[in-house]
Amino acid sequence: QVQVAESGGGLVQAGGSLRLSCAASGRTFSNYPMAWFRRAPGKEREFVARINWSGDNTYYADGVKGRFTISRDNAKNTVYLSMNSLKPEDTAVYYCACQRFGPLTTNQNGYDYWGQGTQVTVSS
Numbered sequence: 623q624v625q626v627a628e629s630g631g632g633l634v635q636a637g638g639s640l641r642l643s644c645a646a647s648g649r650t651f652s653n654y655p656m657a658w659f660r661r662a663p664g665k666e667r668e669f670v671a672r673i674n675w676s677g678d679n680t681y682y683a684d685g686v687k688g689r690f691t692i693s694r695d696n697a698k699n700t701v702y703l704s705m706n707s708l709k710p711e712d713t714a715v716y717y718c719a720c721q722r723f724g725p726l727t728t729n730q731n732g733y734d735y736w737g738q739g740t741q742v743t744v745s746s
Contacts, residue, residue, distance in 0.1 A: 624648040624735045626718045631740030634708055642703040642740060644718030652696035655721040658703045659730055660714035661739075667717070669728040671703060681728065686712075708744045715739040 630642040657672035671682045671692040680692050691704040701718060719733035
């Protein structure tokens with residue numbers, strides 16, 4: 623069993639930056655790919671970024687490429703999402719997810735453990 627919990631959300635002006643953290647429990651955290659998803663008001667939850675177990679393989683949604691960076695510190699059981707040049711359309715609840723099995727994926731159905739989410743609001 624893995625439990626994950628997000629933190630670091632908040633209110634920021636357009637063009638600003640935030641760093642989200644996802645703390646995970648479990649001794650085998652370093653074995654699992656991790657990802658960030660988000661759900662904007664009135665929209666379906668969508669993929670944002672994912673990272674493999676060692677941190678040397680990352681992938682981003684087109685809308686955040688070049689602005690967001692996913693990273694992990696396995697010694698701290700933590701995954702990060704650094705967000706720069708934020709836009710109002712980035713406003714959403716951001717979720718951290720852990721994948722126990724299967725190939726690397728951007729499909730939320732491939733992830734087994736989810737956090738409660740953290741709200742990010744970008745004002746114009």
